[in-house]
Amino acid sequence: MTHDRNNHDDHAAEQDGPGDVLARLRAMQAGDVPVTGGRTLAYVYDSGLEEVDRVGREAVAAYAGSNGLDPTAFPSLLAMENELVGFTCDLLDAPEGTVGTVTSGGTESVLLAVQGARDSRPDVDRPRMVLPSTAHPAFHKAAHYFGVEVVTVAVGADFRARPAATAAAIDDRTVLVVASAPSYAHGVVDPVGRIAAAAAARGVRCHVDACIGGWVLPYAARLGRDVPPWTFAVPGVTSISVDLHKYAYAPKGTSVLLHRDAALRRPQYFTSARWPGYTMLNSTMQSTRSGGPLAGAWAVVRQVGDAGYLDLTRTLLGAVDRLAEGIGAIEGLHVVASPDASLVALGTDGSCDVFTLTDAMTRAGWLVQPQLSYDAMPPTLHLSPSAATAPHVEELLTDLADAVLAARRAGAVAVDPGVADLVRALDPAALSDDDFDGLLAAAGMDAAAGGDLPESMAEVNALLDLASPALREALLGRFLERLQQPVRAVASTPVHPPR
Numbered sequence: 351m352t353h354d355r356n357n358h359d360d361h362a363a364e365q366d367g368p369g370d371v372l373a374r375l376r377a378m379q380a381g382d383v384p385v386t387g388g389r390t391l392a393y394v395y396d397s398g399l400e401e402v403d404r405v406g407r408e409a410v411a412a413y414a415g416s417n418g419l420d421p422t423a424f425p426s427l428l429a430m431e432n433e434l435v436g437f438t439c440d441l442l443d444a445p446e447g448t449v450g451t452v453t454s455g456g457t458e459s460v461l462l463a464v465q466g467a468r469d470s471r472p473d474v475d476r477p478r479m480v481l482p483s484t485a486h487p488a489f490h491k492a493a494h495y496f497g498v499e500v501v502t503v504a505v506g507a508d509f510r511a512r513p514a515a516t517a518a519a520i521d522d523r524t525v526l527v528v529a530s531a532p533s534y535a536h537g538v539v540d541p542v543g544r545i546a547a548a549a550a551a552r553g554v555r556c557h558v559d560a561c562i563g564g565w566v567l568p569y570a571a572r573l574g575r576d577v578p579p580w581t582f583a584v585p586g587v588t589s590i591s592v593d594l595h596k597y598a599y600a601p602k603g604t605s606v607l608l609h610r611d612a613a614l615r616r617p618q619y620f621t622s623a624r625w626p627g628y629t630m631l632n633s634t635m636q637s638t639r640s641g642g643p644l645a646g647a648w649a650v651v652r653q654v655g656d657a658g659y660l661d662l663t664r665t666l667l668g669a670v671d672r673l674a675e676g677i678g679a680i681e682g683l684h685v686v687a688s689p690d691a692s693l694v695a696l697g698t699d700g701s702c703d704v705f706t707l708t709d710a711m712t713r714a715g716w717l718v719q720p721q722l723s724y725d726a727m728p729p730t731l732h733l734s735p736s737a738a739t740a741p742h743v744e745e746l747l748t749d750l751a752d753a754v755l756a757a758r759r760a761g762a763v764a765v766d767p768g769v770a771d772l773v774r775a776l777d778p779a780a781l782s783d784d785d786f787d788g789l790l791a792a793a794g795m796d797a798a799a800g801g802d803l804p805e806s807m808a809e810v811n812a813l814l815d816l817a818s819p820a821l822r823e824a825l826l827g828r829f830l831e832r833l834q835q836p837v838r839a840v841a842s843t844p845v846h847p848p849r
């Protein structure tokens with residue numbers, strides 16, 4: 351967690367004039383992290399091109415009320431989707447016959463890839479999928495939603511999936527094998543060729559999750575960089591996901607899921623004629639589907655164009671090279687894996703810790719993302735720079751160097767031993783409200799402290815770092831539950847008085 355902002359507004363739904371409403375909206379938004387400017391190094395991706403942003407925003411607004419539910423009523427949406435899918439096919443070496451769908455985001459693309467793989471194998475009773483330990487949590491979400499069992503294969507010392515171990519993990523129940531291009535946490539591309547070959551040898555689908563790298567790697571290759579093969583040029587790759595709302599710099603809400611042929615996509619379609627209303631006909635998980643994101647993505651991709659993306663990628667990767675080099679030169683820091691795409695994960699030596707460093711960077715006006723230790727992999731700091739970060743790289747490096755000095759002066763973040771014991775004793779399966787309240791109080795995040803996130807997140811992150819993955823999930827779920835509370839104008843009364 352990186353945020354130190356928390357906005358409260360008493361009444362979201364009073365009758366104000368349009369000017370008041372929009373002024374209020376802008377005032378609320380001022381408390382969020384900036385989505386442009388290149389200093390937010392996770393969650394947002396900024397081309398740095400004002401005209402591109404403007405065109406994207408206006409297209410979203412123009413199509414906010416359009417509904418992709420019925421392509422015959424909104425033929426322009428179908429046309430835009432087919433053009434975006436075609437552009438993506440060209441980018442990803444897709445053979446004749448490749449088809450695709452625009453979805454609402456990477457998670458939906460992944461969910462559909464897993465659902466399609468499961469439903470293509472009705473003969474398999476208890477389906478499984480084989481994932482590298484670095485695969486995105488969207489696959490675990492798909493497993494949870496669709497009842498597919500996850501078989502995790504630990505990555506190697508280079509943070510890449512291990513092909514031999516992956517092949518060995520495939521069995522008669524396997525419906526899908528996954529590789530990342532690149533993985534989010536460490537920014538390295540898995541050996542897609544050997545993994546896809548192993549899947550194909552067993553007649554199993556292979557999905558390449560290029561949600562974050564799919565728009566960068568093809569241009570990187572064209573710029574003459576060394577990019578390991580990962581597209582449809584690799585035999586055995588059956589589907590690929592690539593997000594438009596990441597490095598295609600489109601407004602939020604679009605990703606593309608490609609399948610090598612129409613038969614592979616077919617289980618994704620859901621149609622229902624089992625009611626007296628319209629026959630429902632869906633290619634994604636949504637039914638009513640705003641035309642806004644699709645139009646926004648179409649407009650941005652048209653506006654930037656192939657040559658524009660080549661330029662943006664040149665700028666971006668130049669910044670990434672300089673960043674990696676500069677980080678290597680800061681005593682106490684190192685790049686965890688040489689970036690295959692645009693993502694940088696950095697680690698610290700014993701002289702300072704990642705979580706204190708994160709806070710120092712937040713104070714300097716950067717959003718960087720701490721990554722907790724996992725499966726023998728130490729905690730790291732994640733940076734997803736954008737093209738818009740390029741002009742600020744020297745400042746970023748200077749601030750990182752200063753942050754290291756500050757973190758050293760502050761000393762390693764210390765979790766109170768009593769609190770650490772409390773955490774270790776908690777059972778994630780039986781976490782009570784009292785347990786959670788006790789922990790919040792111990793972490794200085796209780797109601798007495800205003801209920802807001804504390805100024806320093808280092809202690810909170812260090813505390814989470816001590817917790818098992820299951821406990822992290824339970825604690826953060828509870829945390830989100832506390833955040834998501836209705837703002838009501840009328841005081842609520844309990845329907846059932848407490849006994």
Ligand SMILES: *Cc1c(COP(=O)(O)O)cnc(C)c1O
Pocket residue numbers: 455456457458460486488530532533534559560561562593605
């Ligand atoms: C971002 C990402 C996803 C999930 O995408 P959302 O758009 O956040 O739903 C999946 N895989 C990878 C590798 C990603 O980086």
